[in-house]
Structures are given as C-alpha cells and as structure tokens.
Amino acid sequence: MSVSRTGPITFEQCIPPQRxxxxxxxxxxxxxxxxxxxxxxxxxxxxxxVPIEGNQKVNGEDQxxxxxxxxxxxxSKELSSLDATRMNxxxxxxxxxxxxxxxxxxxxxxxxxxxxxxxxxxSENDRPDMFQEDQLFLILEFEFGGSDLEAMNGKLSSLAxxxxxxxxxxxxxAVAEQALCFEHRDLHWGNILVKTTxxxxxxxxxxxxxxxxxxxxVHVNIIDYSLSRLEIDGLTVSCDIxxxxxxxxxxxxxxxxxxxxxxxxxxxxxxxxxxxxNVLWLHYLADKLLLMSYRNRPQSKPMRELKRSLxxxxxxxxxxxxxxSVLESCRLFQEA
Numbered sequence: 001m002s003v004s005r006t007g008p009i010t011f012e013q014c015i016p017p018q019r020x021x022x023x024x025x026x027x028x029x030x031x032x033x034x035x036x037x038x039x040x041x042x043x044x045x046x047x048x049x050v051p052i053e054g055n056q057k058v059n060g061e062d063q064x065x066x067x068x069x070x071x072x073x074x075x076s077k078e079l080s081s082l083d084a085t086r087m088n089x090x091x092x093x094x095x096x097x098x099x100x101x102x103x104x105x106x107x108x109x110x111x112x113x114x115x116x117x118x119x120x121x122x123s124e125n126d127r128p129d130m131f132q133e134d135q136l137f138l139i140l141e142f143e144f145g146g147s148d149l150e151a152m153n154g155k156l157s158s159l160a161x162x163x164x165x166x167x168x169x170x171x172x173x174a175v176a177e178q179a180l181c182f183e184h185r186d187l188h189w190g191n192i193l194v195k196t197t198x199x200x201x202x203x204x205x206x207x208x209x210x211x212x213x214x215x216x217x218v219h220v221n222i223i224d225y226s227l228s229r230l231e232i233d234g235l236t237v238s239c240d241i242x243x244x245x246x247x248x249x250x251x252x253x254x255x256x257x258x259x260x261x262x263x264x265x266x267x268x269x270x271x272x273x274x275x276x277x278n279v280l281w282l283h284y285l286a287d288k289l290l291l292m293s294y295r296n297r298p299q300s301k302p303m304r305e306l307k308r309s310l311x312x313x314x315x316x317x318x319x320x321x322x323x324x325s326v327l328e329s330c331r332l333f334q335e336a
Contacts, residue, residue, distance in 0.1 A: 008103035011110075014139055015047070020109045023047070025117035027148060027190070028125050029224065030059050031069075035113060036144060044144040045097060049110075051128075053136045059125050069138055073099065074237050075225040076140065078180060088179035089205040092172025094193065094221045098141035105131050121151075145221035146195025150188075153292065159306045160216045162289040165194065166313070167213045167333055168220040169285060171204045173278045173323035178207055180230040181273045184222065185239075185262060187281035188255045189288050193221040206327070213333075229270065242268045258284050275322035282323060286314040 015023070019037045027034035032050035039045045054063045079093035106128045117123060149165075156162055169192060176182035184191075197219040201212045229238035241247055248263060250256030262277045290310060313332040320326045327333060 008101045008136060011102055011104050011107050014100045014102050020107060023110055023113050025113045028123060030061055031064055033114065033128060035110065046142045046144050048140040048142065050138045051131060051135060052138050056130060071237055071239055072225050075228050075230055078230060078232060079176060082175060082179060085179065087205065087208045088175045090172045090175040092168055092220055092222055094145045094223045095143035096140060097143060100139045102137045102139055103134065105133050105135060145193030145223060147193065148190045149192045149194060150190040152194065156292050159293050159303055159310065161218055162293055163306065163310065163332065164214055164216040164218060165220055166286060166289065168202060169222065170282060170323050170327050171213060172222055174327040175204055175206055177275050177278065177322055177324050182230040183275060183277045184228050184281060185277055186224065186227040187222065189285065191222065191224040193223055194218050236271050238271050240270050242270060254284050254287055278323040279317060279320050279326060282326060283314065283317045286310065286317060290314060
C-alpha cells in the first residue's frame with residue numbers, strides 16, 4: 001500500500017478524468033460514500049470517500065477528525081496484510097491499496113453517480129453537494145470485493161453457497177482473532193461482499209496449519225472496520241462507543257439487538273477483547289442466510305439435509321466462545 005505524503009491533493013489529481021468518468025456509486029455509510037472505478041492497471045477498485053475535519057454535519061453526524069478515522073485506516077491496513085502472513089493467513093478481508101488526503105468540493109461527475117444510485121436504490125445519505133472548496137476528504141482505495149449481501153437479498157443461488165459464505169466469514173474472523181485479537185463489532189450483511197470466483201477451493205492458515213474450504217463459486221470479503229478493535233504489538237486499537245446511545249436504540253432488525261447484546265456482555269467497556277461478539281455476528285449472518293433460503297425451498301434430499309444442518313448450526317452457535325472455536329469444532333464445517 002502506498003500513501004501520499006505531500007499534503008492534500010485535488011480530486012482530479014487523485015482520480016484522473018478518464019477514471020473519474022467511470023465512477024459508479026455502489027454503497028454508502030453514515031460517514032462516507034463508496035464508488036467503483038478503475039486503477040492504472042485497468043483493474044476495478046472501490047473508493048471510500050470520507051469527509052473529515054470540517055464543521056458541517058454529514059448525514060446528521062459530526063465529521064470525523066483525522067485522528068478518529070486513523071483507527072479505521074490502521075485496522076484496514078493490518079487486516080489487508082493478513083493475506084501475506086504465515087502463521088495466520090486469510091484473504092477474507094478487503095485489500096487496502098492506497099490512501100489519499102484530498103481537498104475540494106465534490107466533483108460533478110461523482111454527484112451524477114450519486115444521483116443515479118439514489119434513483120435506483122434510494123440513498124439514506126445527504127447529497128454531498130454542500131461541501132466547499134476547503135473541505136478535506138480521506139479517500140481509501142480498496143480492491144473490488146463484489147456486491148454486498150444486503151444488495152443481493154434473495155439472490156443466493158443455493159444453500160451450498162450460503163454454507164460457503166458462512167464458512168469463509170468464520171474462517172476470516174478466526175484467523176484475525178488469533179493474529180490480532182480482532183472483533184469486527186458491526187458485521188451486518190451490508191459489510192459482507194461477495195463476488196464470483198473460478199477457484200473451486202479457498203485456503204487459509206490458522207495457527208500454522210493450512211486448511212481449505214469449498215467456495216461454491218463465490219469469494220467473500222469483509223469490509224468496514226469503523227467499530228472494530230484489534231491489538232498490534234500489545235497496543236489496543238478500538239472505537240469507544242459507550243456513549244453512543246443512538247446505536248443501541250435501533251428497532252426492527254436483529255442487527256440492532258446484536259449491538260445491545262455486545263454491550264450487555266462487555267458491560268459497555270469496549271477496549272477489552274471479547275471474541276464472543278464475533279459469534280454474535282455469525283449468528284446474525286446465519287439468521288439472514290436462513291431467511292433468504294426460505295424463498296428457495298430445497299428439492300433434493302442432500303439440500304434438505306444441508307438446510308437442517310444450517311438450522312442446527314444457527315441453534316448451537318451462541319454456545320461457542322469465539323469464531324476460532326466455531327471453526328474448529330462446529331459440525332457444519334466438518335461435513336463434506
């Protein structure tokens with residue numbers, strides 16, 4: 001990963017015109033917008049654009065300071081690097097390619113891409129046309145990870161794909177637990193990307209032992225570490241959400257119950273390592289995938305048996321202490 005070190009640059013310097021015109025908005029979060037475009041090698045990449053250090057509220061929230069977003073940058077870099085480690089290795093976290101600090105108002109091309117997304121999917125964010133020429137942004141360039149599960153709602157091709165997604169997410173979390181004492185803490189289905197792959201098997205390494213899993217034609221990438229925690233060389237990097245009462249007041253989806261369950265388990269202390277939060281999010285994911293699978297009733301006996309296995313997995317999951325213990329002991333992942 002390279003990082004620009006000469007101070008803020010312009011949007012045009014960061015995203016040249018030929019790449020700018022290819023930008024397409026594909027996602028959003030409370031603090032930023034996500035676009036796809038191509039890089040110098042003509043590969044598709046994702047750009048996360050986050051306004052920082054300004055006085056103007058964004059989507060009803062204060063802008064993050066550089067120090068606050070540095071937390072997410074550090075975690076992104078560490079998780080991206082797990083693809084190259086030996087004892088604990090995974091490619092289940094999105095790769096961070098580049099990082100730039102940009103100054104300026106939002107380009108018209110990006111606003112047009114924002115409007116197109118809004119028309120098709122109804123954005124929950126403010127249109128980013130309010131920023132002035134002195135506004136600072138952090139632009140994180142990631143590898144392209146595919147479409148998020150929320151956008152794919154109801155479009156999984158099979159229960160076997162659902163099992164593979166669960167297996168891949170569990171493996172990635174387990175590796176990160178062992179390598180970095182990692183908790184994601186916000187792993188809703190909008191933060192799980194899926195793309196097609198020609199590779200029939202995926203590999204990961206856990207505590208020095210290599211393992212493989214069936215992809216069933218999909219590769220999973222986990223994204224968005226704004227609430228995450230990990231440890232590097234004995235130092236804890238975490239986000240203190242103890243005073244964010246609004247986060248714990250949501251209703252209408254199991255996602256919001258998970259936030260409250262996390263707070264109950266850690267007594268609202270967010271610096272300590274509690275890997276059971278990863279298990280809570282795996283339970284949420286299994287819940288979502290089972291709901292999606294109900295729309296496609298399995299016809300064959302093997303698929304009916306797999307559905308029962310997924311239901312059993314969902315029922316047993318919360319008894320495990322960590323994603324690592326799920327991966328090592330759960331019957332679902334021992335089945336051929």
